[in-house]
Amino acid sequence: xxxxxxxxxxxxxxxxxxxxxxxxxxxxxxxxxxxxxxxxxxxxxxxxxxxxxxxxxxxxxxxxxxxxxxxxxxxxxxxxxxxxxxxxxxxxxxxxxxxxxxxxxxxxxxxxxxxxxxxxxxxxxxxxxxxxxxxxxxxxxxxxxxxxxxxxxxxxxxxxxxxxxxxxxxxxxxxxxxxxxxxxxxxxxxxxxxxxxxxxxxxxxxxxxxxxxxxxxxxxxxxxxxxxxxxxxxxxxxxxxxxxxxxxxxxxxxxxxxxxxxxxxxxxxxxxxxxxxxxxxxxxxxxxxxxxxxxxxxxxxxxxxxxxxxxxxxxxxxxxxxxxxxxxxxxxxxxxxxxxxxxxxxxxxxxxxxxxxxxxxxxxxxxxxxxxxxxxxxxxxxxxxxxxxxxxxxxxxxxxxxxxxxxxxxxxxxxxxxxxxxxxxxxxxxxxxxxxxxxxxxxxxxxxxxxxxxxxxxxxx
Numbered sequence: 001x002x003x004x005x006x007x008x009x010x011x012x013x014x015x016x017x018x019x020x021x022x023x024x025x026x027x028x029x030x031x032x033x034x035x036x037x038x039x040x041x042x043x044x045x046x047x048x049x050x051x052x053x054x055x056x057x058x059x060x061x062x063x064x065x066x067x068x069x070x071x072x073x074x075x076x077x078x079x080x081x082x083x084x085x086x087x088x089x090x091x092x093x094x095x096x097x098x099x100x101x102x103x104x105x106x107x108x109x110x111x112x113x114x115x116x117x118x119x120x121x122x123x124x125x126x127x128x129x130x131x132x133x134x135x136x137x138x139x140x141x142x143x144x145x146x147x148x149x150x151x152x153x154x155x156x157x158x159x160x161x162x163x164x165x166x167x168x169x170x171x172x173x174x175x176x177x178x179x180x181x182x183x184x185x186x187x188x189x190x191x192x193x194x195x196x197x198x199x200x201x202x203x204x205x206x207x208x209x210x211x212x213x214x215x216x217x218x219x220x221x222x223x224x225x226x227x228x229x230x231x232x233x234x235x236x237x238x239x240x241x242x243x244x245x246x247x248x249x250x251x252x253x254x255x256x257x258x259x260x261x262x263x264x265x266x267x268x269x270x271x272x273x274x275x276x277x278x279x280x281x282x283x284x285x286x287x288x289x290x291x292x293x294x295x296x297x298x299x300x301x302x303x304x305x306x307x308x309x310x311x312x313x314x315x316x317x318x319x320x321x322x323x324x325x326x327x328x329x330x331x332x333x334x335x336x337x338x339x340x341x342x343x344x345x346x347x348x349x350x351x352x353x354x355x356x357x358x359x360x361x362x363x364x365x366x367x368x369x370x371x372x373x374x375x376x377x378x379x380x381x382x383x384x385x386x387x388x389x390x391x392x393x394x395x396x397x398x399x400x401x402x403x404x405x406x407x408x409x410x411x412x413x414x415x416x417x418x419x420x421x422x423x424x425x426x427x428x429x430x431x432x433x434x435x436x437x438x439x440x441x442x443x444x445x446x447x448x449x450x451x452x453x454x455x456x457x458x459x460x461x
Contacts, residue, residue, distance in 0.1 A: 009180050010173065017172045021165040029158055036150050040126050041114055047143040048130035051083055055132065055139060080123065080146025088131075088138040104142050116147065123148050190215065194222070202230040249361050250281045256325035257281075277322065284350070305433050306348040309457050312384055313341030315349060316375055319356045323364065332364050333372040340377040343384050346457040347434045355427040355438075356386065359450050362423065363390035366448075382456055383436075389449040395442040403440055404428040 077100045084095040084104040092103055102120035104127060119125035124147040132139045190206065197204050205223045208216060261274040320336040327334035345352075356375075363373040371391040378385050395403060404424050431438045435455055442448035 010176050013176045014169065014173055017169060021168060025161045025165050029154070029161060032157055033154050036154065037126065037147075040145055040147070040150065041128065044114070044126065044128035044143045044145060045130075047083065048128055048141045051085065051141045051143065052130065052132045055085070055141075080119070080125075080148065082120075082125075082142075082144045084142045084144075086140045086142070088140060093139075104144055106140065106142070117144075119144065119146060124151060187215065190219070197226070199233065202226060202233065247285060249357055250285045252326055252361075253281045253322050254278050256329055260325045260328070281322065305351065305430075307346055308349070309344050309346055310349045310352065311341065312343045312345055312352075312377060312386065312454070313339040315353055316356065316377060316386065317341070319353060319360055320375060322357065323360045326361070327364050327373065330364055330367070331369050332367050333370075334360075334364070335372065335374050337374060337376040338378065339375075340379065340384060343377070343379060344457045345384060345434070345454045347454070348430075351430045352434070352454075355430050355452065356388070358423040358427050359388045359452075363388050363392060363448070363450075366390070367392035371447075379456065383453050384456055386452045386454070387449055389447065391447040394444040394446050395440065395448055396444050397442075400440055400442060404438070 076098055079098045082096050082099050082104060084092060084099065084106075086092045086106055090106045092106075095103065099120060105117060113129055115127045115129075117125050117127050125144050126147050127142060127144040130141045130143075132141055193206050205226060206219045208219050208223070257274050257278050261271065266274075316336060316339045320334065320339075324334055360373065360375065367373065367390050373388065373390045376387050376389075378387075404427075428438050431452055431454070437453045438450065439453075440448060440450050
């Protein structure tokens with residue numbers, strides 16, 4: 001039954017209608033019940049107030065003129081309308097003729113309450129208890145009304161709701177089947193075409209000229225979707241290597257800080273500083289997942305950049321602190337010269353930090369044992385220039401113009417430490433999104449220098 005669109009549409013639609021009809025029915029039922037019961041409660045409240053007005057207490061003498069209230073249904077035995085007046089100890093001092101030889105239930109702890117109880121004939125009864133306090137006495141005034149007629153009306157209303165809801169449910173089912181049949185008849189050819197498309201022929205498209213006018217927009221959307229799917233399949237293999245590359249650096253930072261911190265016993269401040277950096281790096285790792293998705297939009301020029309004024313000098317100092325343990329571990333001398341603290345640019349602090357971490361990390365990875373990496377900066381012609389130079393293995397000239405291409409690797413021998421070949425293309429895209437530029441100067445066997453140019457956001461402080 002559930003292997004066709006029509007049956008699924010029918011089941012889901014009827015389920016929704018069933019919930020709607022049931023919800024509406026319950027709402028109307030309980031709303032009517034509350035309104036009717038509320039009206040009875042209001043009437044009983046008025047009766048208790050009226051009865052209270054007929055009572056007079058002078059010192060130890062209680063007088064009342066309840067004959068004024070004992071009219072109508074209150075005079076007919078077991079009419080369903082009752083009142084009773086009692087002292088706080090339960091002694092009944094007056095009651096309506098309709099109670100005959102019966103009494104309303106009395107209990108001290110039910111004063112001030114409205115209850116539904118069994119009446120003198122066993123019928124459902126709505127009872128209101130009202131406490132009137134006089135100087136010498138506390139008197140309980142009770143008024144009650146039968147709910148038999150009320151429940152009968154509510155029950156009839158409930159039956160009508162059930163009948164109407166059932167009829168509406170059946171008519172809805174018939175209507176849904178008819179509409180679904182007509183609609184799906186038009187889509188039969190379209191469905192056959194979709195079924196014929198597999199991962200091996202994702203380049204096939206629906207001929208929009210043969211599609212009915214009513215669903216032409218659907219056909220266009222489907223073709224566009226297939227184009228995106230085809231592109232997504234081509235990029236899917238790159239995603240894992242992309243994620244691996246992006247997460248490797250912060251993972252290395254955390255591991256290195258843990259290793260360095262645990263080598264010897266340290267004081268509280270040193271532990272706190274290490275844990276703070278580890279915590280910050282771990283939080284950045286969580287954010288990287290979302291940023292990897294953002295990077296997938298780079299080719300479409302949809303990079304998300306938070307614009308805020310940031311201090312490049314402070315960013316470089318943070319990068320230096322994060323990468324220093326890694327450099328030490330690999331016996332590389334990492335130094336920071338002229339950090340230009342106070343130089344402000346407009347951009348995303350986290351993204352810029354990501355750029356510098358990536359470039360410094362590469363400079364350390366592709367260095368020689370005992371080599372050096374220098375981070376420096378300067379201002380020139382309204383820009384700040386951040387340079388990262390190393391004494392590493394260098395980059396062959398024929399590869400330098402392709403170095404920033406996505407997923408480009410210079411050679412397989414570097415694969416063990418280079419990861420996905422994505423980091424520099426990501427760095428370039430982020431710098432470009434900030435209105436800047438990145439370039440490389442390198443000589444094989446001598447070393448490399450990366451320069452990042454960013455526009456200044458303010459004056460030097």
